[in-house]
Structure formats: C-alpha cells, structure tokens
Amino acid sequence: MSESILYVVATPIGNLADISERALKVLRSVDLIAAEDTRHTRQLLMHFTINKPLFSVHDHNEQQRIEKVIAELSAGQSIALVSDAGTPLISDPGFHVVQAVRQAGFQVVPVPGPCALVTALSAAGMPTDRFCFEGFLPAKSSGRKKQLLQVEEETRTLVFYESPHRIVDSLTDMADVLGGHRRITVAREITKTFETFYTGSLDEVLVWIQADANQQRGEFVLVVAGAPAKEDEEAAAVSAEKVLKVLLDELPVKQAAALCAKITGQKKNALYQQALELQKAE
Incomplete structure (x- = not known):
C-alpha cells in the first residue's frame, strides 16, 4: 500500500x-x-x-x-x-x-x-432525484424552528438526522413550521435488529411515535417531503378558499378552518386568518 x-x-x-x-x-x-x-x-x-x-x-x-x-x-x-x-x-x-x-x-x-442518509433515502419512498441534507437540527426549539423556516419552501426532499432524546420535540417543531400534513418517513435503527421505516403525515407520525416509547429509541434519519412547487401552491390555495367558503356557511370560523386544513392539507392557522377575512368581507 x-x-x-x-x-x-x-x-x-x-x-x-x-x-x-x-x-x-x-x-x-x-x-x-x-x-x-x-x-x-x-x-x-x-x-x-x-x-x-x-x-x-x-x-x-x-x-x-x-x-x-x-x-x-x-x-x-x-x-x-x-x-x-x-x-x-x-x-x-x-x-x-x-x-x-x-x-x-x-x-x-x-x-x-x-452512509445513513443515503441508506434511508433508498428505502423511504420519497423523491430522490433532488434532495437537501440538513444534518442535525439545533438542540433548542427556537433554533430548530429558525432552521426549519429556512427550508420551509424548499421543494427538494429534506433529510435530517436526530437523536432519541429530541425526536418527539423535533417532530413537533416540524409539524408546527412545515405543517402537520407534510409527509415524512422516519427511519430508525437502520440495518440493526429493530430497523423501522414508518411513513405518514407529520401529525400521524407524532401520534404513532408518542404512543410507543420503544419507537423513540435509537438513531433516526427523517426524510421529509419537499414543499409543493409554487404553481401547485397557488392552485391549492384557490381550492382551499372555495372549500373554506362552503364550510363557513355551516360552521363557526375555528371549526371551518380546522376541517378545511384536514381536507386540503393547507395550514390551519393561515386558513383561520383567511376565514376571518372572508367573514369581514361579507
């Protein structure tokens, strides 16, 4: 040699x-x-x-x-x-x-x-033609949210590493910033005895992982779907407004916004503000 x-x-x-x-x-x-x-x-x-x-x-x-x-x-x-x-x-x-x-x-x-990130991507079922590796998010919630806000509109698949003692807090912050509807695959203990791949919305994954302490152990790779392209976002916003108007005829603002978020995948807080504005305009 x-x-x-x-x-x-x-x-x-x-x-x-x-x-x-x-x-x-x-x-x-x-x-x-x-x-x-x-x-x-x-x-x-x-x-x-x-x-x-x-x-x-x-x-x-x-x-x-x-x-x-x-x-x-x-x-x-x-x-x-x-x-x-x-x-x-x-x-x-x-x-x-x-x-x-x-x-x-x-x-x-x-x-x-x-390499954990490539191994996770290969089996996560998310687009792999373009992806963005963010490594470990900051330890504190304020830092995590700040970094997540920087990639909120990133259309490439996002990949993060996370440790067991922060996994629930990080998923919670992701749901708050990226929206609970955003798709994610949690890859845990890759290549080891208890290897797990679990896919769902951030809201669904949070419920799953909080219900089973065993799923909070080990090392994690989080593969998150990228944001929709701008033209898709605009079309979705128009569709959400139509749904919101129909729901407001039958429901209070808060309930209408929450149901519209579930139907359309749009953010509940934004829909709530939009609903208030629609009511004022009437």
Whole structure:
C-alpha cells in the first residue's frame, strides 16, 4: 500500500456485515487509524481481528490533531480516518483534517461504504432525484424552528438526522413550521435488529411515535417531503378558499378552518386568518 496517504474509510452503521472488503484491506494495511472514539473503533477492529495503533480525532480536538496527522504523513505513514459509524465527515468529524491534508499536498483517498442518509433515502419512498441534507437540527426549539423556516419552501426532499432524546420535540417543531400534513418517513435503527421505516403525515407520525416509547429509541434519519412547487401552491390555495367558503356557511370560523386544513392539507392557522377575512368581507 502507498505511503503518506489519508484514507477516509466508511464503516458499518449497524450491521457489521456491511463493511467492504476494501475497507478491511485498508484498515489492515495502514500504519495508524484516526478514530472519532477509539474505544468504539477498537471493538470494531477486534471483531475483524485487526490490531493497529489508534488516536482520537473528534469534535473537541480535531483542530489540535491536524498537526499530528500532517507530521505522521510527512514521516511516510499511512492513516485511515474513521467515524463511529458510516462515512466520516457526514455529520461527523474530519472536515478540517481532510482540508488541511489536501492543502499540505498529501493524497486523500475515499473508501466508500455505508452512509445513513443515503441508506434511508433508498428505502423511504420519497423523491430522490433532488434532495437537501440538513444534518442535525439545533438542540433548542427556537433554533430548530429558525432552521426549519429556512427550508420551509424548499421543494427538494429534506433529510435530517436526530437523536432519541429530541425526536418527539423535533417532530413537533416540524409539524408546527412545515405543517402537520407534510409527509415524512422516519427511519430508525437502520440495518440493526429493530430497523423501522414508518411513513405518514407529520401529525400521524407524532401520534404513532408518542404512543410507543420503544419507537423513540435509537438513531433516526427523517426524510421529509419537499414543499409543493409554487404553481401547485397557488392552485391549492384557490381550492382551499372555495372549500373554506362552503364550510363557513355551516360552521363557526375555528371549526371551518380546522376541517378545511384536514381536507386540503393547507395550514390551519393561515386558513383561520383567511376565514376571518372572508367573514369581514361579507
């Protein structure tokens, strides 16, 4: 194997059988392995009877590790960069190291393999010709809603990662900002024993996940349908207004708006305001 190369090696996201022959060959051949969590990676290596020196490269020390990586490459060493699961740099550490290694004139070689976002997209049943990866949403609700507002009108399929302790709060904020009618596929524990794919509206998925604490465990990929194109939105708005007018003849404003939202998929709050305006205009 060539020396002075940084290999970016994808590792399994759950099922260890998903590791590639090439990844195993590289891990067995390099001089050093830079791991997000050395304890986690050591378990992976032990499973495949690989014994190599490890050093950590994670979110809190990546900038400091650049000097070591460059020094080792300068000394003719080869290094494999791995994360805890999946492809390094995809919502995982490694960007700063890879950038610095390339700028220093050393070769960076990708060893492709598992990636949670691509794996989820392949089985979610959502459009995959164009998609937008947003990674993890902010921890606080205000930050989440701010980021969701930025992609509210994005027509591409949206992909997010989420952790178990924030999954319900994130889905709630998505329903508030994107609308409870928006379609979503929740992919949970992909490639693992309790792998789950569940599709429905955000409102439906929230009811499902809140009813079963087991479905709130593990790691999540959220695949959300993009917003309808503008011309579709305009046609839907015209249709919603017609429905709203009919309902207002028989129901109070609040009930008319709520029922119209269920029928048309439009946002309830906007329909409520529209209903008030229609009443004033009469």
